[in-house]
Amino acid sequence: MSAGTISHAVALPTIASPALWTITVAALVLLLTLDLILTRRPREERMREAVGWSIFYLLLPVLFGVYLWADHGGGVAAEFFTGFVVEKSLSVDNLFVFMLLLAAFAVPQALARRVLLYGIVGALVLRAVFIALGAAALQSGTWAFLLFGAILILTAGKILRDVMTGHEQEVDISSMRTVRLVRRFVAVTEDYRGSRLAVREQGRLALTPLALAAVAILATDIVFAVDSVPAVYGVTEDPFLVFATNAFALLGLRALYFVLKGVLTKLRHLNHGLSVILAFIGVKLLLHWAHGVWAQVPEIPTLASLGVIVSVLAVVTATSLLANRRDRLRAAPERAGSAEPVQEPAGER
Template identity: 70%
Template structure:
């Protein structure tokens, strides 16, 4: 039950977690200091590492705080990971639109992940303040999730694609109006001196574009996790664990992501489910006879939705190859 579990985040746990998070980010910056194209073997290794961390952390929560807190963490992590996979589609589009060299891709993703962590930290704090102000905050979070689900569904039914003209993004246009941008990349440098004045490199522009999309995803994802747990620490932990492994997961799944044709349909169902869970939780506080959706049931349904999405996408891909074999070739 969302409201009855005691808070997990002690000052010591918060301090330790933030220190570990900063340490991992510094390690990532050190590893990307010398740009190189990431091999599949390297990406798989880091992906396994970042998938093992939340499993071990959930077992720690189970032993230290109880099964309910651990289940809330695992459920929140699955929700965040499924939403972060959708982030990867946008990252792929941005990196392709800016023709980012393979050896610089991981640096761009790292900037994007750091920006996402900062933005979600701010929204997590704001969410905690809203929850302390009253149970009406659950209605706000639920409305955000329903609106997001409706937007995604409208785009899918309207036949909208994930492609967009990056040059029309407000943040990119404003940046190019204010400061000149060089025509080519200069390694990992964000700005250079050109003709006696400061000029940005295309790397800065793509980083700004990634950070701009981080804002949208943060607004969607934080209310989703607050639909699983009210504990700000668990919301922070699920976001951190989901985002940390995003860079490595990008290099593992960049070719396979395009085959998950029904991912957005699954996200619509997941967001709607959590929205209903929030509404029921709010109503239960006023009318105790109104039932709530248990965390374990939420986790089971979310995993089932993701499984069906993956299977349906694989079947659709197989049928497309059978009927249009030439289109399946790169």
């Protein structure tokens, strides 16, 4: 974000051109349609297939960033890559919650791909709404930076508090208001009916547990959008770049879920890092607001932000791996000590 761009949202009109918007949205619809076709038949995701799609969806933002660098300069590309790293980090946290929800609803492995796709589509729609609201807020004046900064700092505090109390690993679907509301007005079948969201039983419409799982994921998408959109607006004020970073971060989540499924629980310090990142971006937004009022207040450059974010993610990954290794070493003697002694034959005593 450049100094003085306090009251208007789009600083780079060439980036937000109608042609680029049209191409981006069309490509997004095409990729989502392809995903719908791939998940039409219930089946378990093969690891080789998931890895291939994950690599593909990681290459797309890299190529897009190269395009931005070539056509719009390194500053725009740096904003995009920084925003993408922030959104991808938050999306991995989304995956962990999705994993808990799928387990809580006992979603069959063959249907997990479909539920994840519903969650991704819902997240994209909600992010688009929140991005538009955020752009309108930024255009209305400097108060939006204070609001976004406060949201991020409060969210960082909540994440850290949940980490300390262990609540971040709890998902109680019976306490979710959206699920209770759906159950109150619509009948729900006892078992899954393939990939169908609704069926007719005894002449009346009934939802399947798959529909409830999709509703629960959509409800969590709303919470994540409240955190995610202000975070990337702390990196760039261009709504198009905000939308692009969100879209690229979310598109590959379905495949990435199956690649990281066994790793997610091992990243025990990820939420510690996310709380630091969100608090850092919140402070960055407050400084940006203050710089527009008092020019002597310094701002945090985009490249410095990228360095801080990448460093925090590297540190929490390393500390998570070290903590896991330490636990394994501690558990090894206990397992050895708990083993039953081998009884010697009577004749050898």
